[in-house]
Amino acid sequence: MEMTVHGLACARGGITVLEGVGFALRGGRALVLRGPNGIGKTTMLRTIAGLQPAVAGEIGLPPESIAYAAHSDGLKATLTVTENLSFWASVYGTGPDAVEAAITGMNLGILRDRQAANLSAGQKRRLGLARLLVTGRPLWVLDEPTVSLDAESVRLFAGVVRRHLAEGGAALIATHIDLGLDEAEVLDLGPFRARSPSEGGALSAFDEAFA
Amino acid sequence: MIALLVRDLRLAMRAGGGFGLGLAFFLLVTVLVPLGVGPEGATLAKIAPGILWVGALLACLLSLDRVFALDFEDGSLDLLATAPIPLEGVVAVKSAAHWIVTGLPLTLIAPVLAVLLHLPEGGYLWLVVSLALGTPALSVIGTFGAALTVGLKRGGLLLSLLVLPLYVPTLIFGAEVVKRGAEGMAIATPLLLLAGITAGAAALLPFASAAAIRINLR
Numbered sequence: 558m559e560m561t562v563h564g565l566a567c568a569r570g571g572i573t574v575l576e577g578v579g580f581a582l583r584g585g586r587a588l589v590l591r592g593p594n595g596i597g598k599t600t601m602l603r604t605i606a607g608l609q610p611a612v613a614g615e616i617g618l619p620p621e622s623i624a625y626a627a628h629s630d631g632l633k634a635t636l637t638v639t640e641n642l643s644f645w646a647s648v649y650g651t652g653p654d655a656v657e658a659a660i661t662g663m664n665l666g667i668l669r670d671r672q673a674a675n676l677s678a679g680q681k682r683r684l685g686l687a688r689l690l691v692t693g694r695p696l697w698v699l700d701e702p703t704v705s706l707d708a709e710s711v712r713l714f715a716g717v718v719r720r721h722l723a724e725g726g727a728a729l730i731a732t733h734i735d736l737g738l739d740e741a742e743v744l745d746l747g748p749f750r751a752r753s754p755s756e757g758g759a760l761s762a763f764d765e766a767f768a
Numbered sequence: 769m770i771a772l773l774v775r776d777l778r779l780a781m782r783a784g785g786g787f788g789l790g791l792a793f794f795l796l797v798t799v800l801v802p803l804g805v806g807p808e809g810a811t812l813a814k815i816a817p818g819i820l821w822v823g824a825l826l827a828c829l830l831s832l833d834r835v836f837a838l839d840f841e842d843g844s845l846d847l848l849a850t851a852p853i854p855l856e857g858v859v860a861v862k863s864a865a866h867w868i869v870t871g872l873p874l875t876l877i878a879p880v881l882a883v884l885l886h887l888p889e890g891g892y893l894w895l896v897v898s899l900a901l902g903t904p905a906l907s908v909i910g911t912f913g914a915a916l917t918v919g920l921k922r923g924g925l926l927l928s929l930l931v932l933p934l935y936v937p938t939l940i941f942g943a944e945v946v947k948r949g950a951e952g953m954a955i956a957t958p959l960l961l962l963a964g965i966t967a968g969a970a971a972l973l974p975f976a977s978a979a980a981i982r983i984n985l986r
Contacts (some may be wrong), residue, residue, distance in 0.1 A: 606850050609986040625850045631844030633775070635782040640775075647771035708818075751940050 558584035558727060559621060559704040565605040565614035567597060573612050574600055578745055582727050587738055590731040595604035598731035602700050624674055624694035626702060630685025630756045634674035638665055641673055646691040659690035662717055678705040686714055697728040769857050772856040776865035783926040786834050790827035790870040791877065797823035809886040816885035817946035824874045824899060825939055826908040831870055835862055835914040849985055855978040863911040871903030883934040887950060894949025898962060905966040906971050910933045916976035919984040938965055
C-alpha cells in the first residue's frame, strides 16, 4: 500500500491555491499537513479523495483504498449511534463485528442507543471518526479530525490512528494541533502556495482564453 | 444499496422525516376542490382526472428539495460520493426511496379520494394504473432536478421551475388515461406513452443526476 502524489495542483472556486505538491506515503506511516487557514488543505484532501479533479499533477493510489472524513461528520440526527455506524458498515461491506469494534474503539459503548441528535459536539465527532473504523479502508484522509474533541478524546483518537498504522494502514491528516503521533512526518504546505499570474504563475484555462 | 434504501426509508418514517407531507397535501387538494367548485356531480366528474393528477404531481414536487439537500447539509453526500457505491446507484436508490415515500402512498390513496370528486366508475382502475406507472417518472425526474440544485441555498423555487416543464408530458398522458378510462374509450395509446416516459426517465436520468451531483460537489 503506497500513495504517491506528484506535482499536484488544486483549485478552489476556480482559483488555483496549491501547486507542485509532491509526497509519498507508505503503509504504516502518517503524514500531517500543516499550513495557515486558506492555504488549501481541505481542497487538497478533497482532490485526493476524488471529490474534485486535480488542476495538474498525478495522484497514484490503489483503487478503493481511501476513507475520507470531512469537516462535517455526515451523521443522521434521527438515527442512533449503532444505526449510523451499521449503515456505513453495510455500504463498505464490513459486518456487525466492525461496528462493535468501532463502538469500543471510540468509547461509544454507553451511547450506542442514543440518537445522534442528542449527542454533544465532541461525541458526534467521535461517532464521525468511528465511521473510519467500519470502512476497513487502508488510507485515512482526515480533515481536522480533532475539532471539538477534549484532550482525553484526542489521546483516544491518536491511539486509534496509531493502531491503524501498526496494522499497515496509512493516514493523511490536516490538523493544527499536535496529535502526539511522534512517528508522523509533517508537510508544511506554505511553500506550495500557488503564485498568482502577476508573479509568474500559470494562468487558469479560463483566463488564458482571454489573455 | 439496499442499506441506503433502508436508511432513507427509516429517516423518512422518523420524526421530521417528511413522510405524509405529500399525502396530506394531496388530501387537502381533493377535499378543497369540491368545496370550491361546488357539489354538482357532473362538473366534478368532468374535472376529476385532471385534479387528481395535478394534485399527485404537486404533492410529489413538494418533497423533492429534501431528496439531496439534507444529505448535502450534514456532509453525508460527500461521504456517499467517496463510498464504494457508484453515484448513479445512490441516485437511483434515492429516487426509489422518494417514490416509496410519496408516489406509492399517493397511488394507493387516490381511489379513495376519487370518490370525493365523483370520478366515474370506469376510471378507478385506470387511475391506479396510471399513477402506478406515472409517479415513478415524477420521482426520477424530480431527483434529477434536486441533483441540479443540490448546492443552492433555498433552491426550492429554482427546482420547481426546472422540474415542472419536464413533468408536463407525464401529466398530460396520465390524466388522459384516466379521462379515457372514465369515459370508456380506448386507453392503450396514452398508457403506452406514459409507460415509455417512465421507462426512459428511469433508464437515463440517474446518469445525468449523478453527473450533476459530481459537478455540484466540486
